[in-house]
Amino acid sequence: MTENEKKLRDYLDRIAQYNTVLNLLQWDLHTAVPKNGAQGLIDAISYFSTEQFQLSTSEEYGALLKNLAQPEEYGTLEEAMKLTVTRYLQSYEEMCRIPKDFYTEMVRSAAESGRAWEEAKNASDYSIFCPHLQRMIDMKKEQYGYTDPGKDVYEAMLEDFEPGMDTAAIDGLFDELKRELVPLVRAISEMPQPDPEKCRGHFDIDSQKHLQDFLLDYIGFSTDSGTTGESEHPFTTSISFGDVRVTNHYQKEEAINAMFSAIHEGGHAVFDQNINPAFAKTAACEVNMMGLHESQSRFFENILGRSIHFWEPIYDKVGEFLPEFKEIPLEDFEREINRVQCSMIRTEADEVTYAFHIILRYELERAIFHDGVTAEKLPDMWNQKMQELLGICPANDAEGILQDVHWSDGSFGYFPSYLLGTIYDGMYLEQIEKELGDVDKILAEGRIKEITKWLNEKIHQYGALYNSKEVLQRVCGREVTAEPIIRYFKEKYKRIYRLPEM
């Protein structure tokens, strides 16, 4: 290691300490803190964020990065360190191009906008949020004008959340999904639905937690490198390398949501837990490709978890934790966890209609940044597209355009990654069947950890070293395509809903 690399690594070590405490403060704020302690944590978050910002924008830091970016130094670096220098220098230089006053103003406006969104959602009154949303749109345009001069703003945003993807590629994929899934969902809507009451009851919360521990262990979550908590909305976070935590939210009258949240967050965690330990404290550990990350959580949740074969070897065990399930035949359980039905809320949608929720948001984002549509026009467009894609119309803005937090802090371009993840999942499934054999059989025989191991080796260990396009090329040997996931949806739901040939 050169002297310069050692210096940079020492500096990154310091930044990592701030990451650890900021992650821990956020974790605690959402899982543990009592009401009267929240302000103390928020004060600390604000203080240490500022300290960290100063460290990550200092001239000293810039000089260390630039030293290592010199060809003679850069050539001596390992892959993870090359990525670190490239990515952090890019962020650093982008940050330096943003005028300080504008940046401060943007952070302030985003916080205000977040509060306005919350208020607007609670009151189901878009007019409270509308001016803030317009301001975030304008500020994001200005920000990317500084950081990526001359580049299309929306393309630059997509690049931030799923490097290597652009609207040309996404348009093609999403149009194909729309074309194929609209008729599928229409056909399903004409068939009888399972009775939702069959899977309701009274489920002990402690027992649900024990079941979650069991499910996490079953899919390969390591309790040596992770733990669990309880929060209003489930999430996954890494405190430091080797410490990946998932949360869940439990309800007494309904246990299935928490089971699938466990598997979903467990999928995120299994990714982070299996990154090459040599990448600790480098950019290769920060998987900033949301589609790639979401592809892992959704693979476990949907492709594996919503298969009846996932449950076959463990359904008795579920009944041991939650005796109510002894009364629910596995076939009824399968019907319930694969109920496809148009509904208003993205986060509650099934795996098929979920696509429409994302396509809607993507089309609105394009309209904002490509066609100059203003915030004022968005609720009507939202409702119109809901009608078009899902055949239903929100009764109010709370269950319509105000349902998601993302736009309130300016995270435009994030939504497509959820659906891209699902598209990648179809490709992985196809590839796993080629390499490991029939997935239904693997699951039915309780050998799911062979699949986890395959994902560890093919994807997880590399962390952020390759972007999603590169991962797909390396793992599946082909360009991204929606064909496998569409085939999966059609075959699965034709069987489950006994659809006539279409």
Add this chain to the structure above:
Amino acid sequence: MTENEKKLRDYLDRIAQYNTVLNLLQWDLHTAVPKNGAQGLIDAISYFSTEQFQLSTSEEYGALLKNLAQPEEYGTLEEAMKLTVTRYLQSYEEMCRIPKDFYTEMVRSAAESGRAWEEAKNASDYSIFCPHLQRMIDMKKEQYGYTDPGKDVYEAMLEDFEPGMDTAAIDGLFDELKRELVPLVRAISEMPQPDPEKCRGHFDIDSQKHLQDFLLDYIGFSTDSGTTGESEHPFTTSISFGDVRVTNHYQKEEAINAMFSAIHEGGHAVFDQNINPAFAKTAACEVNMMGLHESQSRFFENILGRSIHFWEPIYDKVGEFLPEFKEIPLEDFEREINRVQCSMIRTEADEVTYAFHIILRYELERAIFHDGVTAEKLPDMWNQKMQELLGICPANDAEGILQDVHWSDGSFGYFPSYLLGTIYDGMYLEQIEKELGDVDKILAEGRIKEITKWLNEKIHQYGALYNSKEVLQRVCGREVTAEPIIRYFKEKYKRIYRLPEM
């Protein structure tokens, strides 16, 4: 508020942010972190401790404190701020008198000594620990030579843990306890003991946790300002003002220890939760009088919790949480929680023989610092005093001199405060009976919160504003005396063990 006070308060605000994250890191390290995440937290603790040390020893900080210590400024301050300036300036000046190299060396030696103690305890081999202990003794002598030149070292140490107390006072109190309790315990030892098997069984851990929540609520712990966790050894910590947390340790075969740990830690927490909110981020919030703090936890645990009347109104409830208790008559439960029996381990001792464990440690500490006894001689002295006070002799050093962590990091002078707390409790009990009436009756009628409220108003709200001597004078109107606690022990255990008149 003067300009100088505002500056100091801003500076204390910054230090408080470090307290928050250091407290949170320690909390998480002991309650949540997975095995592979511990190093990440330890690294962060080390980093932010160093940062905080620099803040608390900076010239800027010293100047701010000295400004406010000037009579014309000092006179304008509220009580809590006066205490803050006095106490922090004293610490600051003491710290400045310690040579930097010596301080660094002492921190390093204490860490090494801690590791050696752990190793020695696990191997039950005092020789591993002996040179480290001698080093800590020598370094503490040197340290107090810098900070308190000309003062007796052991008196200075006692002053650190229980300001206002000295060996003259403690000698008198402890000798009286010894004189009165040795014959009491001897008389008890001739009487039949309850059968320990009566209270053993298999107790569901989740249910024990719910019972802990119930007990905490029952004694007045606020879940708005506190929460609970699980750790190897129970403890109480404040993350920030309004966020006081307690932990517990559960066993399947035995539920009583955890119940009393809950009440003990709850007592500590009820103190911290009820300090005047105006004292936040001042020295008045840091109750550095261990005897005073311990008097609160032990009052709830022993004086209240080990009374049959505490349980009368809630014993059915205990049986609802842990059905095994439905089979244990309340009278058998009372006998078990008041079993007095000489044993080796301080932390497992009953409320009466506990006194001997402390007196032994106090006498050894005095021998070290007054008579120059070396580390080499301590195990023999320990065993001899065990025989003298408790009539038993440790089979090895692990259950003898190596059992406690305190001396390994140089915390000499801490132990007496545990027993001082008990002595204060006898005085509070007497005073409460004068002001509120018969405590047995109050407990039996489920009105324990009246006692909690009395403690809140008389003691807790003032935080660290008055030292223990002052508190006793203000609350009980008299000097510290062991007479009430001795009377309490005699009356209680004569009844429970049906002792003949002595």
